[in-house]
Amino acid sequence: MTATPAQVGPGRLVLLASALALVACASPAPDRYHTLRPALQGANAPAVSAPWVLRVGPVTVPETLDREAWVVRTGSTGLQVFEQQRWPQALSSEVAQSLADHLGRLGLPAGWVAIAGPATAPAELRLRLEVLRFDSTLVPAPGISQQMRWSLECAQTDATGRARVLHSALRSIETPVAALPAAAAEESQARFERLAQGHAQALQALAQDIHTAARSSLAAWPKACAER
Numbered sequence: 502m503t504a505t506p507a508q509v510g511p512g513r514l515v516l517l518a519s520a521l522a523l524v525a526c527a528s529p530a531p532d533r534y535h536t537l538r539p540a541l542q543g544a545n546a547p548a549v550s551a552p553w554v555l556r557v558g559p560v561t562v563p564e565t566l567d568r569e570a571w572v573v574r575t576g577s578t579g580l581q582v583f584e585q586q587r588w589p590q591a592l593s594s595e596v597a598q599s600l601a602d603h604l605g606r607l608g609l610p611a612g613w614v615a616i617a618g619p620a621t622a623p624a625e626l627r628l629r630l631e632v633l634r635f636d637s638t639l640v641p642a643p644g645i646s647q648q649m650r651w652s653l654e655c656a657q658t659d660a661t662g663r664a665r666v667l668h669s670a671l672r673s674i675e676t677p678v679a680a681l682p683a684a685a686a687e688e689s690q691a692r693f694e695r696l697a698q699g700h701a702q703a704l705q706a707l708a709q710d711i712h713t714a715a716r717s718s719l720a721a722w723p724k725a726c727a728e729r
Contacts (some may be wrong), residue, residue: 533696556624603708655726
């Protein structure tokens with residue numbers, strides 16, 4: 502026989518009200534943010550100014566990935582969005598800031614500074630980056646892969662809108678699954694942190710390649726960019 506509200510005792514009503522209140526007040530799991538940028542060295546890093554600017558950008562990322570929420574590969578063709586695992590900004594901006602930070606830490610020739618900025622920002626040279634692949638995989642084990650096409654270009658363009666390319670390259674980076682702990686051995690959140698570390702280290706390696714090429718290109722830029 503089904504009890505009517507009049508037949509439910511006061512004690513049960515109190516328990517039911519308490520349970521409903523707990524459900525109503527339950528907070529969703531907090532968002533977790535991950536950055537690709539290196540930590541500052543020193544508590545108060547001074548502002549850097551220089552007469553010549555290497556602008557990091559534009560950085561293009563596949564539309565599906567260029568968001569704050571993480572997109573993770575599932576299976577051979579699937580993608581899953583993890584809304585509570587987030588970058589601090591759109592992925593294209595985070596990658597640009599990370600590369601600018603690393604180039605600054607590696608050190609550019611005297612008089613040069615690397616800045617992540619919009620395409621309209623004034624600069625002598627620009628680093629154009631096309632992100633072809635930026636994969637994160639959780640199972641069967643955490644792993645990452647990146648494929649980047651980049652070029653150092655004169656900031657000024659010709660009448661057709663094209664810029665002189667001083668150096669270009671394609672780099673693929675993959676972290677073998679054996680280099681990261683197995684998914685079953687780690688708590689879920691730790692696996693995302695491992696992925697973020699893997700992507701950050703891959704960008705650091707990319708920045709080292711760019712830095713090596715940039716040192717000669719920056720020294721030759723006035724003449725190279727004037728020869729049009």
